[in-house]
Structure formats: C-alpha cells, structure tokens
Amino acid sequence: MQVPQDGEDFVGQPWYHGPLSRQKAEDLLQQDGDFLVRASKSRGGHPVISCRWRGSALHFEVLRVALRPRPGRPTALFQLEDERFPSLPALVRSYVIGQRPLSQATGAVASRPVPRQGLIRRSFSEDTLPDDPARTEPLRDRKRSDSQPAGLEHMWRSPEDPPGPGASTVPASGLPRTGSDPVILKTPVPLGSVADSLRASDGQLHAKAPTKPPRTPSLLLPDASGRPPTYCELVPRVLRVQGPPPGHNCPESEVPWWEAEEEKEEDRCFARPQAEVSFCLPDTPSCLLGSQNRPLEPEVLHTLRGLFLEHHPGSTALHLLLVDCQATGVLGVTKAQRGAMGVASGLELLTLPHGHRLRLELLERLETLALAGALAVLGCAGPLEERAAALRGLVELAVALRPGAVGDLPGLAAVMGALLMPQVSRLERTWRHLRRSHTEAALAFEQELKPLMRSLNEGAGPSDPGEVALPHVAPAARLLEGEELPGPLDESCERLLRTLHRARQTARDAPRFREAVARRLRGFRPNPELTEALTTGFLRRLLWGSRGAGAPWATRLEKFHRVLSVLSQRLEPDP
Known part of the structure; x- marks a missing residue:
C-alpha cells in the first residue's frame, strides 16, 4: 500500500x-x-485545531515531526500532546470519535466539525514552497476516464488553447497532486448537506465520497505544434523552484538572527573593557500590553493563557530557549558587544568582574519567570481540576526543558522555582489531586525533576554541551555576587569548589554550547507573541505594571511574594 504524502x-x-x-x-x-x-x-503554516469550549475559542497547535524518508512509512508524524499519528486525519479521528480532550489542561472536546465552503486555493504543504507559474495556473476539467489518445485533447490544455465544445467552465483549484487517477470536478456541496452527511458511525470525519482536489499532472503536453497530441509527445514535467515575484518580500526566506553565522574576528590585542554590557532588549511597543498598563490586567492574562495552551510544551520550551540564549549572550551577540566586553560569549562574561550587570539581569530573570509560573497556578480561582492541570502543564514544560531534551537549564530552574515556591508547595489538596489524576506527571516531578534540580543547584548534574544547550549559571552568579552558601562549613566549601569549577568549565565550553543551541533551533520559527511574552521586560511590566516596573528589584520581589501568599491562602486556607 502506498503511504500518502x-x-x-x-x-x-x-x-x-x-x-x-x-x-x-x-x-x-x-x-x-x-x-x-x-x-x-503566525506558525509558518503549521496546522492548528480551533475549537469552541465552554464559551471560549481555543487553539491547539499540531506538531509535525519530520521523519527520514523510507519506503512504506509516512514522511512525518503529527502530535497534539503525547501520542503521535501517521497523518492529520488519523489524529482528528482519534480525538473526535474517542471524545478525548484536546488538552488535559482545558478538557476541551472536539465533537462537531465545521465544514468549509468551496475549494481551498492553497494547502498547508504548498505554503512552504515558492510560487511556480506552472503549478498555480488554472487547471482544466478532465473527462471521467479515457485511455485513448484522442481523449487527451480534453486534458491539461494549454492556457492559449480555446476550450472545446462542451468544455466545463467550473473553476478549479490549483492544489498539486500526483498520480494517474482521473479526477471529477464537482460543484461545491452546500454547507447543510455536508454537515448532514457527517456520521460518527462511519468511523471518519468526512462526508461520504468527498470531492478529491485536482491533481497536477506528472506529464506535460508540449504546445510547440498545432498537431493533435500523441503518446510520444508526452514529456516529464520538472517542477522549477523560482524566487518570489518582483517587489514581493518573503520573510521566510531570510535567515533568522539565531541561525546567522557568527562574524569572524581578526586576531587582536586584548583591551580592558571600559563599560559593562547588557543583553536586555530595549523597550519597544508591545503587541500584548498597552503603553501604560496596570499590573496583572485580566484581559492580558486571559490572552496569555490561551497563547500558552495553544502551544505544546516542547514548542514552548524552544521559545524559552531562544529567549534565554539572547538574555545570556549566547546568540545574537554583535561585534560591538564582543569588543566592549572583551570576550565572545555571555557565558564567559558572567565569570569576569565586569559581568556584574549581566549576573544581576540573569538572577532577576530567573526570579521573574518563577513568579510568573507561580501566578499561573495561584491565579486559577476555578475548580480544583483547573489548578491541578496548571501544575501538570508546568511539570510537562520542565520535562521538555531537562537535559537530553531541549536542555535549557536556566528555564528549567525557573519552572522548578515556581513549583517549589512555598505559596505553591503548600497547596496540599491541589498536589493530592495531581497525584491522583496525573500520576505520570507527579512521579516525574518527585522522582526525576526534584533530584535533578537539587544536584544542579549544588554545582553538580549534567553539563555536557551535547546533552545541555544552555547551562545552569545561577549558582555561579549568586556566588560571584557575594551570596553565602547555606549548610555546614565543610559542605559549603565543597559546594563552593564545585560551583567555581563548573563556572570555569562553562566559560571554556562556550563555543560548544553555542553550537548545541544552534542545532536545536535550526529550522525553528517562533511565534512572535509567545516570544515576547517570555522576555524579562514583558514579564516585568505584566507583574508590576508600566509604572511599578521601575521600582527597585528587592521592593518589587517582596511585594509580589505578599500577593502570591494572599492568593495561596484564598485557594486553600490554613486549618
């Protein structure tokens, strides 16, 4: 059986x-x-399932996992949460016929498909290819089935040829298909009749005998002469990849900044840096926040919740890795910045005396992300299942960030900081419900993530650039900023030596970490809104407002911890 493409x-x-x-x-x-x-x-043409549930429209991105081409198997798998399917219809049938929730966090169930009206002009797979005039020209109607040479006069007529008597005038779609089966073009079925023909007992979600899209011919009929076509004149068609039309800018063809090759510098003498370097993005107009926003605006929080639910934890982890690499100075470092800091990477800069500003920025980012993660749980004022689903979402994100997966250890530390925050860890009923309803996530948190985080905070744990894309730098940053290590003197001395050794090793392996990050982000096309939502500047304005964001960090941190304590007490009051 031939596997569909x-x-x-x-x-x-x-x-x-x-x-x-x-x-x-x-x-x-x-x-x-x-x-x-x-x-x-906004997702580069990736399929998204849009569903209405409990009065709200939710959107769920379907991950497409490309496979190495082999005979007898699909070229890609489609994944919504955990299970993968060989095709998108198989995924949709499984979730709709089985009445499975599209995500455990929302519980949304898709049950009634909304049929489209008319034919699709371009498909999802076409959007990744440049326009080809030979491919997008209108196709002519074909006869039902004719294997005689005379029947070729009705097939694939050149645009200059006038239509013959009785030729169909029904417009056809330009979807490319391959194969030799004849295609019968029909008038689009009315919306009501399509909806009535959908039956769950059929085991599929399309109407009986749906209209196939027309196929692009694999054979081209030359029009050099006016003689009737014959079999010997059939020549293979070779699709040509052409650039965009004049005056049309195609942003997908541009190389993203995180995939650009690093500029090579000539050997030069070392010059002592004169100023500290910051990798914080400048304040720009936000597409999610107003110019003068208040703290924790409900409309923005609702938008963010839908935005995160739309993305799979693996996709969110890649977005977080991209932003963390920019904030750490691993990617996107300009030649002027390298000249100002005297080294080539932020991983080297944070170990030096003039890396003071970078260390403070990274520590603030870690705490701010942890506060935002805790707010995602404590802000769920609905039923207990909603808070447990938020906990499960954070655990799944931490699993996606761990070494061996995305390998973003600063992001992992921030998510674990939210889960281990006292205001969250005291929610006994919520954690009990998580263990009962989402046992796998609870076991991963207790048996894998907590020991891993403890080891990383003590200066141990995985650090190889092949397994880790971005190392855990918070312990070294705290130590270099004068923070004392807890515990007995002998244990703190051993931890001090391990942390310093790990910091020197991280600085030495900075080029290898950059290569590891580039491999993970190759071909990645982020969502601009989600990318902005993970930046430090956006989170600062979201949590404290545009006016409160300029207050001292210690003051902001203390006030927000009090807010989280009040929310935690409201959810589960002390006995």
Missing part, C-alpha cells in the same frame, strides 16, 4: 479550511464542541 490526505477533508486567521476561525465556531483545522500564518 504530507498534505495529500487531509486537504480534501471538510474540516480542513486551509490558511485561515484566528479571528475568522473563531467566527465560524458557534457552539461548544465545534472545531476546524486551519493553517496558521
């Missing part, structure tokens, strides 16, 4: 709407359980 097995499904904006998708979802699948422009 990507994009060939779902563009004909009634629930697939092709490129569609989030707003237009939400307008089509009327009742709880309504769903559709669209190609998200």
Whole structure:
C-alpha cells in the first residue's frame, strides 16, 4: 500500500479550511464542541485545531515531526500532546470519535466539525514552497476516464488553447497532486448537506465520497505544434523552484538572527573593557500590553493563557530557549558587544568582574519567570481540576526543558522555582489531586525533576554541551555576587569548589554550547507573541505594571511574594 504524502490526505477533508486567521476561525465556531483545522500564518503554516469550549475559542497547535524518508512509512508524524499519528486525519479521528480532550489542561472536546465552503486555493504543504507559474495556473476539467489518445485533447490544455465544445467552465483549484487517477470536478456541496452527511458511525470525519482536489499532472503536453497530441509527445514535467515575484518580500526566506553565522574576528590585542554590557532588549511597543498598563490586567492574562495552551510544551520550551540564549549572550551577540566586553560569549562574561550587570539581569530573570509560573497556578480561582492541570502543564514544560531534551537549564530552574515556591508547595489538596489524576506527571516531578534540580543547584548534574544547550549559571552568579552558601562549613566549601569549577568549565565550553543551541533551533520559527511574552521586560511590566516596573528589584520581589501568599491562602486556607 502506498503511504500518502504530507498534505495529500487531509486537504480534501471538510474540516480542513486551509490558511485561515484566528479571528475568522473563531467566527465560524458557534457552539461548544465545534472545531476546524486551519493553517496558521503566525506558525509558518503549521496546522492548528480551533475549537469552541465552554464559551471560549481555543487553539491547539499540531506538531509535525519530520521523519527520514523510507519506503512504506509516512514522511512525518503529527502530535497534539503525547501520542503521535501517521497523518492529520488519523489524529482528528482519534480525538473526535474517542471524545478525548484536546488538552488535559482545558478538557476541551472536539465533537462537531465545521465544514468549509468551496475549494481551498492553497494547502498547508504548498505554503512552504515558492510560487511556480506552472503549478498555480488554472487547471482544466478532465473527462471521467479515457485511455485513448484522442481523449487527451480534453486534458491539461494549454492556457492559449480555446476550450472545446462542451468544455466545463467550473473553476478549479490549483492544489498539486500526483498520480494517474482521473479526477471529477464537482460543484461545491452546500454547507447543510455536508454537515448532514457527517456520521460518527462511519468511523471518519468526512462526508461520504468527498470531492478529491485536482491533481497536477506528472506529464506535460508540449504546445510547440498545432498537431493533435500523441503518446510520444508526452514529456516529464520538472517542477522549477523560482524566487518570489518582483517587489514581493518573503520573510521566510531570510535567515533568522539565531541561525546567522557568527562574524569572524581578526586576531587582536586584548583591551580592558571600559563599560559593562547588557543583553536586555530595549523597550519597544508591545503587541500584548498597552503603553501604560496596570499590573496583572485580566484581559492580558486571559490572552496569555490561551497563547500558552495553544502551544505544546516542547514548542514552548524552544521559545524559552531562544529567549534565554539572547538574555545570556549566547546568540545574537554583535561585534560591538564582543569588543566592549572583551570576550565572545555571555557565558564567559558572567565569570569576569565586569559581568556584574549581566549576573544581576540573569538572577532577576530567573526570579521573574518563577513568579510568573507561580501566578499561573495561584491565579486559577476555578475548580480544583483547573489548578491541578496548571501544575501538570508546568511539570510537562520542565520535562521538555531537562537535559537530553531541549536542555535549557536556566528555564528549567525557573519552572522548578515556581513549583517549589512555598505559596505553591503548600497547596496540599491541589498536589493530592495531581497525584491522583496525573500520576505520570507527579512521579516525574518527585522522582526525576526534584533530584535533578537539587544536584544542579549544588554545582553538580549534567553539563555536557551535547546533552545541555544552555547551562545552569545561577549558582555561579549568586556566588560571584557575594551570596553565602547555606549548610555546614565543610559542605559549603565543597559546594563552593564545585560551583567555581563548573563556572570555569562553562566559560571554556562556550563555543560548544553555542553550537548545541544552534542545532536545536535550526529550522525553528517562533511565534512572535509567545516570544515576547517570555522576555524579562514583558514579564516585568505584566507583574508590576508600566509604572511599578521601575521600582527597585528587592521592593518589587517582596511585594509580589505578599500577593502570591494572599492568593495561596484564598485557594486553600490554613486549618
């Protein structure tokens, strides 16, 4: 059996709407359980399941895991949470027919597909290819089935040829397909009839005998002469990759800054740095916050919740790795910055005396991310299941960040800091519900993540650049800023030596860490809104407002811990 290629097995499904904006998708979802699948422009054309649940429109990104081409197996797998499927229709059927929640955090169940009206002009798989005139020209109607040479006059006529008598005038879509099966173009089925023909007992989510999209011919008929076509004149068509049309800028073709090659510097004498370097992004207009925002605006928190629920923990982990690498000075370091700090990487700078500002920025970022993670749990004023689902989401994100996966140890430390924060760890009923309803996540937290974090904080744990993309630098930063180590003197001395040795090793391996990060981020196309939501400047304004963000760090930290303590007591008061 021939395995269908990507994009060939779902563009004909009634629930697939092709490129569609989030707003237009939400307008089509009327009742709880309504769903559709669209190609998200902000996610580079990746499929997203849009579903209405409990009066809100939710969006869930479907991860596409590319496989090495081999005969008899698909070229990609599709994944929503844990399970992977060989095709997108298989994933949709499993979740809809089995009435499985699209995510454990929301409990949203997709039950009624919203059929599209008309044919899709472009498919998800096409959006990754440059426009080809030979591929996008309107296709002619074909006869039902004709194997005689005379029947070729109705097939794939050149645009200059006038249509013959009785030729169809129904517009056809330009979706590329391969194969030799004839295709019968039909008038689009009305919306009501498509919805009535959907039955769960059929074991599939499309109407009976759905219309196949037309196929691009694998053979091209030359039009050099006016003679009737014959078999000997059939020549293979070779698809040509052409650039964008004149005057059209294609942002996807540009190399992202994190994939750009590092500038090579000529050998020069060392010059003592004259100023400290900061890798904090300058304040720019936010697409999520107003120019003068208040702390913890409910509308922004609701938007952020939907944004994080839309992304798989693995995707969120890659976004966090990208932002952490920029904040640490591993990627995106300019030649002027390297000249100012005297070294090539922020991993080297933070071990030097003039890395004081960088160390403070990294420690503030760690604490700010931990506070935001704790707020995600303590801000759930709904049922107990909602808080337990938020805990599970943080645990899954920590698992995705651990060594051997994304390997972002600063991000892992921030998420674990939120889970281990006293205001969160005291929620006994919530943790008990997590152990009962999400046993696998609870076991991963207790048996894997907590021992790992304890080892990293003591200057031990994994540190190889092949297993780790970004090392845990908080212990060295605290030590170099004069923080005393807890515990008995003999244990603190051993921990001091381990931390200093790890810091020297990190500085020496800075180029290898940069290579490890570049490998993980190769081909990654982030969501701009999610990327902004993970920056230190955005989180600072979100938690303390545009006016309070300028207060001293110690004052801001103390006030927000009091806020979290009040929220924790409201959720589970002391006996």
